[in-house]
Amino acid sequence: xxxxxxxxxxxxxxxxxxxxxxxxxxxxxxxxxxxxxxxxxxxxxxxxxxxxxxxxxxxxxxxxxxxxxxxxxxxxxxxxxxxxxxxxxxxxxxxxxxxxxxxxxxxxxxxxxxxxxxxxxxxxxxxxxxxxxxxxxxxxxxxxxxxxxxxxxxxxxxxxxxxxxxxxxxxxxxxxxxxxxxxxxxxxxxxxxxxxxxxxxxxxxxxxxxxxxxxxxxxxxxxxxxxxxxxxxxxxxxxxxxxxxxxxxxxxxxxxxxxxxxxxxxxxxxxxxxxxxxxxxxxxxxxxxxxxxxxxxxxxxxxxxxxxxxxxxxxxxxxxxxxxxxxxxxxxxxxxxxxxxxxxxxxxxxxxxxxxxxxxxxxxxxxxxxxxxxxxxxxxxxxxxxxxxxxxxxxxxxxxxxxxxxxxxxxxxxxxxxxxxxxxxxxxxxxxxxxxxxxxxxxxxxxxxxxxxxxxxxxxx
Amino acid sequence: xxxxxxxxxxxxxxxxxxxxxxxxxxxxxxxxxxxxxxxxxxxxxxxxxxxxxxxxxxxxxxxxxxxxxxxxxxxxxxxxxxxxxxxxxxxxxxxxxxxxxxxxxxxxxxxxxxxxxxxxxxxxxxxxxxxxxxxxxxxxxxxxxxxxxxxxxxxxxxxxxxxxxxxxxxxxxxxxxxxxxxxxxxxxxxxxxxxxxxxxxxxxxxxxxxxxxxxxxxxxxxxxxxxxxxxxxxxxxxxxxxxxxxxxxxxxxxxxxxxxxxxxxxxxxxxxxxxxxxxxxxxxxxxxxxxxxxxxxxxxxxxxxxxxxxxxxxxxxxxxxxxxxxxxxxxxxxxxxxxxxxxxxxxxxxxxxxxxxxxxxxxxxxxxxxxxxxxxxxxxxxxxxxxxxxxxxxxxxxxxxxxxxxxxxxxxxxxxxxxxxxxxxxxxxxxxxx
Numbered sequence: 028x029x030x031x032x033x034x035x036x037x038x039x040x041x042x043x044x045x046x047x048x049x050x051x052x053x054x055x056x057x058x059x060x061x062x063x064x065x066x067x068x069x070x071x072x073x074x075x076x077x078x079x080x081x082x083x084x085x086x087x088x089x090x091x092x093x094x095x096x097x098x099x100x101x102x103x104x105x106x107x108x109x110x111x112x113x114x115x116x117x118x119x120x121x122x123x124x125x126x127x128x129x130x131x132x133x134x135x136x137x138x139x140x141x142x143x144x145x146x147x148x149x150x151x152x153x154x155x156x157x158x159x160x161x162x163x164x165x166x167x168x169x170x171x172x173x174x175x176x177x178x179x180x181x182x183x184x185x186x187x188x189x190x191x192x193x194x195x196x197x198x199x200x201x202x203x204x205x206x207x208x209x210x211x212x213x214x215x216x217x218x219x220x221x222x223x224x225x226x227x228x229x230x231x232x233x234x235x236x237x238x239x240x241x242x243x244x245x246x247x248x249x250x251x252x253x254x255x256x257x258x259x260x261x262x263x264x265x266x267x268x269x270x271x272x273x274x275x276x277x278x279x280x281x282x283x284x285x286x287x288x289x290x291x292x293x294x295x296x297x298x299x300x301x302x303x304x305x306x307x308x309x310x311x312x313x314x315x316x317x318x319x320x321x322x323x324x325x326x327x328x329x330x331x332x333x334x335x336x337x338x339x340x341x342x343x344x345x346x347x348x349x350x351x352x353x354x355x356x357x358x359x360x361x362x363x364x365x366x367x368x369x370x371x372x373x374x375x376x377x378x379x380x381x382x383x384x385x386x387x388x389x390x391x392x393x394x395x396x397x398x399x400x401x402x403x404x405x406x407x408x409x410x411x412x413x414x415x416x417x418x419x420x421x422x423x424x425x426x427x428x429x430x431x432x433x434x435x436x437x438x439x440x441x442x443x444x445x446x447x448x449x450x451x452x453x454x455x456x457x458x459x460x461x462x463x464x465x466x467x468x469x470x471x472x473x474x475x476x477x478x479x480x481x482x483x484x485x486x487x488x
Numbered sequence: 489x490x491x492x493x494x495x496x497x498x499x500x501x502x503x504x505x506x507x508x509x510x511x512x513x514x515x516x517x518x519x520x521x522x523x524x525x526x527x528x529x530x531x532x533x534x535x536x537x538x539x540x541x542x543x544x545x546x547x548x549x550x551x552x553x554x555x556x557x558x559x560x561x562x563x564x565x566x567x568x569x570x571x572x573x574x575x576x577x578x579x580x581x582x583x584x585x586x587x588x589x590x591x592x593x594x595x596x597x598x599x600x601x602x603x604x605x606x607x608x609x610x611x612x613x614x615x616x617x618x619x620x621x622x623x624x625x626x627x628x629x630x631x632x633x634x635x636x637x638x639x640x641x642x643x644x645x646x647x648x649x650x651x652x653x654x655x656x657x658x659x660x661x662x663x664x665x666x667x668x669x670x671x672x673x674x675x676x677x678x679x680x681x682x683x684x685x686x687x688x689x690x691x692x693x694x695x696x697x698x699x700x701x702x703x704x705x706x707x708x709x710x711x712x713x714x715x716x717x718x719x720x721x722x723x724x725x726x727x728x729x730x731x732x733x734x735x736x737x738x739x740x741x742x743x744x745x746x747x748x749x750x751x752x753x754x755x756x757x758x759x760x761x762x763x764x765x766x767x768x769x770x771x772x773x774x775x776x777x778x779x780x781x782x783x784x785x786x787x788x789x790x791x792x793x794x795x796x797x798x799x800x801x802x803x804x805x806x807x808x809x810x811x812x813x814x815x816x817x818x819x820x821x822x823x824x825x826x827x828x829x830x831x832x833x834x835x836x837x838x839x840x841x842x843x844x845x846x847x848x849x850x851x852x853x854x855x856x857x858x859x860x861x862x863x864x865x866x867x868x869x870x871x872x873x874x875x876x877x878x879x880x881x882x883x884x885x886x887x888x889x890x891x892x893x894x895x896x897x898x899x900x901x902x903x904x905x906x907x908x909x910x911x912x913x914x915x916x917x918x919x920x921x922x
Contacts, residue, residue: 090769093769093770093771094768094769094770097770120770183816187816187818190818190822191728191732191818193724194724194725194727194728194732195728195732195733197720197721197724197725197728198724198725198728198729198733198742199742200721200725200785200788201725201742201745201746201749201788201789201792202741202742202745204745204749204760204785204788205745205748205749207760207764208752208756208757208759208760211759211760211762211763211764211767212756212759212763215763276527277527277530277531278527278531279527280523280524280526280527280528281524281527281528281531283524284521284523284524284525284527284528285524285528287524288521288524297528297532300532300535301528301531301532301535303535304531304534304535304538306842306846306904306905306908307538307846307901307904308845308846308847308848308875308900308904309846309848309849310846310848310875310876310878310879310882311538311542311846311878311897311900311901312538313879313882314542314878314882314893314894314897315538315541315542317882318541318882318890319537319541349531349534349538352531352534353531356531378506380513380514380516380517381517381520382516382517382520382521383513383516383517385520386520403751406751409753410752410753410754410755410756411753412753412754412755412848412849413848413849413879416849416879417879417882437753437755437849440755440759441755441849441852441853444758444759444762444852444853445852445853445855445857458759459759459763462755462756462759465753465755465756466752466753466756469751469752469753470748470751470752473747473748473751
C-alpha cells in the first residue's frame with residue numbers, strides 16, 4: 028500500500044476503535060455501572076491511541092526511506108567513478124533516480140542499472156515493511172486501549188492529556204521552523220566561509236560569482252570569482268532609500284490626515300482603498316515596475332538629457348515605495364490614534380491650531396511608534412524580493428546614483444538558487460551567506476523597533 | 489525678568505500680537521491640510537495607475553483572434569492506421585489538412601505564398617483538430633467549419649501593434665502574409681473572441697497557445713496543502729499559548745519565535761524549503777507538496793496571531809459559566825471558546841491564505857519555476873503556481889505575452905479580492921461584539 032492509502036487505512040481502524048469503545052462503554056453503563064467519563068471519551072481514547080503512534084511512524088518511515096535508499100545506492104558506484112574528477116553524489120543519484128522512474132537518456136552504465144534494479148527491490152521491501160508495521164501498530168495500540176475500557180478508567184483525563192500534548196507539540200513547530208531556518212543557513216554559510224574569507228565577503232567591492240569551475244581552495248585559480256558583497260548591500264540600501272523617501276512622507280501624511288482631519292465617511296472610504304495596495308502580490312508590482320514604470324522613467328530621463336539604465340534603482344525603489352505606503356500609514360495611524368484626546372484638547376485650550384497640535388503635541392507623543400513603523404518598513408524593503416528581481420536587474424554596480432542599474436541581496440539569492448544547482452560550489456553557498464546577513468539585518472531592525480516602542484512608549488491611562 | 493515682562497503685558501497688546509500672527513498660522517494650517525490631501529492623492533493616484541495599467545492590458549488579454557476555415561477531414565490522411573488511437577492521429581497529417589483548408593480560404597498559391605499563409609495559423613491548431621476528432625470520430629470524412637487561433641504575430645498585427653506602414657524588413661509579418669490576412673478578413677473569417685487558450689491552455693512558449701490552467705491547478709493544490717497544515721497547527725498553537733501554556737521561559741521563547749517568524753523575509757522560507765526538504769530529505773523539486781509546506785510555515789504566524797486575538801476577545805464570563813457547571817478546562821475550550829472564536833480564526837486564516845496565494849519568491853527557490861506543460865494531477869506531481877507563471881511570462885517580450893500576463897494578473901487579483909471579501913463578510917456576519 029502506498030502512504031496515502033495507509034493513511035486512510037489507519038483512519039478507518041481508528042474510527043472503528045472509536046465506535047467499539049463508545050459502544051462497549053455505553054453497554055457497561057446500561058448494565059448499571061457508573062462510568063468515570065462520558066462514553067465517547069472511552070471511544071476517543073481507543074481511537075487516538077490507534078491513530079497517533081501509527082501516523083507518527085508512517086511519517087518517519089516515509090521521510091526516512093529515501094535517505095536510506097540514497098546511502099545504499101551510493102554503494103553501487105564503482106570506486107573508479109568515485110575517484111574520478113567532477114564526481115558529485117547529487118549527479119550520480121539523479122542518474123539513478125531517472126532510471127528508477129523510467130526516464131532514460133541514452134545508454135546508462137551497468138552499475139546505474141544495477142542500482143536502479145536494487146532500488147526497485149528496496150522500494151518493494153520498504154512498502155511491505157511500512158504497511159505491516161504501521162497497520163500492526165495501529166491495530167495493537169487500539170486493541171490495548173480498547174481493553175482498558177472499564178468504569179474506573181479515567182478516560183476523559185487521558186484524552187485531555189493526549190489533546191494537550193498535541194496542542195503543545197503544534198506550538199513547538201514555530202521553534203522547529205526557526206531552528207530549521209537557522210541551521211540550514213548557518214551550516215551552508217560556514218561552508219561558504221571556509222572557501223571565501225569573511226573579510227572578503229563583508230568588505231570586498233566586487234561581486235562576481237559567475238565563474239563556476241573556479242573552485243578556490245587549493246586550485247590556485249584565485250581571483251576568478253569574487254564574493255565581495257558591498258555592491259549588493261549598497262544596492263539594497265539605495266533601493267530602500269528611494270522606497271522610503273516615497274512611502275514615509277506619503278504614508279505619514281495620509282495617516283495624519285486620515286486620523287486628525289478626515290470625516291468618518293472619507294476615512295471609511297480611503298482607508299480600505301489604501302490597504303488594497305498592501306494586498307496586491309509583489310509579483311504584480313514587479314511586472315508593473317518592469318513594464319510601466321521603468322520605461323516611463325527612462326523616457327522622461329532621456330527627454331531631460333539624463334542617461335537612465337533600463338533597469339534603474341529608481342523604478343524598483345519607487346514601486347517598492349508604493350507597496351510600503353499602506354504599511355507605514357496603517358502602523359502610524361494606530362499610534363496616532365493611541366495618543367489620548369485629552370492632550371489634543373489641552374493644546375486647543377491654549378489656542379493652538381489643529382496643525383500646531385499635531386506637530387507639537389501629537390507627533391512628539393507618537394514619535395516612538397512612528398520610528399518603529401519606519402524601521403519595520405525598512406525591514407520590509409530590505410527583504411522584498413520580487414520587485415527587485417523583476418525590475419532592478421542583476422548588474423552588481425557599486426553606485427549611489429538611483430538612475431543606475433543595481434542589484435540587491437534578495438535578487439542575488441533568487442538568481443543563484445533558482446534552477447538546478449549543486450550544493451558544493453561556492454556560488455551556491457554564497458546565497459546562504461547572503462541569506463544569513465539578510466536575516467540578521469531584518470531581525471535586528473525588528474528588534475530595535477520593538478525596543479524603541481518598549482522604552483519610549485508613553486503610558487496613558 | 490522675561491516672566492515679569494510677560495505678566496505685565498496688557499491684554500490688549502497680547503491680543504494684538506496674537507492677531508498679528510494669526511494669518512500666518514492659519515496659512516500654515518491650510519498648507520498642512522493640503523499636504524495631507526496631496527499625500528492621500530498620491531497614494532490613490534498610484535493605486536489608480538497600477539490598476540489602469542494592468543486592466544488596460546489585461547482586458548484585451550482575455551481575447552484573441554481566431555480564424556474559421558472549412559476543413560475537409562480526410563480519414564485516410566488524418567488517421568492512417570484507422571484505429572483512432574492517439575498514435576495514429578499523431579502519425580496522420582493534421583498539419584497538411586489544416587494548411588490545405590487555409591490555402592483555399594486565403595487563396596494562397598505558389599511556394600512562397602503557401603509558406604507565408606502557413607504562418608498565419610497557430611501551431612496549436614493540429615492538436616485542436618486531433619482532440620476534436622477524438623471527441624467525435626463521426627466528423628471524419630466530412631467537411632467541418634473549424635476555428636483555430638492565429639499566430640501571435642498575426643494577432644499583434646490585427647490588434648495594430650505591428651503597423652502596415654513599417655517597412656517590410658522591419659516587421660515580423662511580410663507583405664504576402666498581410667495580403668492573405670486581408671483576404672481572410674474581407675471574407676469575414678477572422679474573429680476576435682474570448683480566448684479559451686488563456687483559461688484552458690497550459691504553459692507554452694507560443695503566446696497564442698499559452699494559458700493559466702496548469703498554474704491555477706498548481707495554485708489550488710499548493711493552497712490546499714498549505715490550508716490543511718497551517719489551519720489546524722495555527723489554531724492548536726493559539727489555543728495552547730492563550731489558554732494552557734504555563735508562563736515560563738519556554739513559552740516566552742515560543743512567543744518571541746512566532747513574532748520573529750512573522751518578520752522573516754519570505755525568500756528565507758524558500759531557502760528553508762530548499763535546504764531541508766530538497767537538500768536533506770531528498771524530496772523532488774517543483775512539487776506542490778513542498779510549496780504548500782513552505783507557505784504553511786510562512787503563514788503560520790499570521791494565523792496564530794489572529795487566532796490568539798480571537799480567543800482573547802471571548803469574554804471570561806463564558807469560560808466562568810462553563811467551568812461553573814462542571815466542564816473541564818479542555819471542554820470549556822473546545823466546546824465554548826473555540827467555536828465562539830472561530831469567525832476570527834477563519835478571517836485570519838483566509839487572509840493568510842490570500843498572502844500565500846500571492847507569494848512568489850519562496851516557490852522560485854524550491855523549483856516551481858520550471859517549464860511544466862502537464863497539469864499536475866496530485867500534490868507530488870511537478871507543477872507551478874499562478875504568481876510564478878506570471879513571473880515567467882513577464883520575461884517574454886512578445887506583445888501577446890504581455891497581454892496574457894496582465895490577464896493572468898487580473899485572474900489572480902480576482903481570487904485575492906474574493907478571498908478578502910469572504911474574510912470581511914465572515915467578520916461582519918459572524919463575529920460577535922461582546
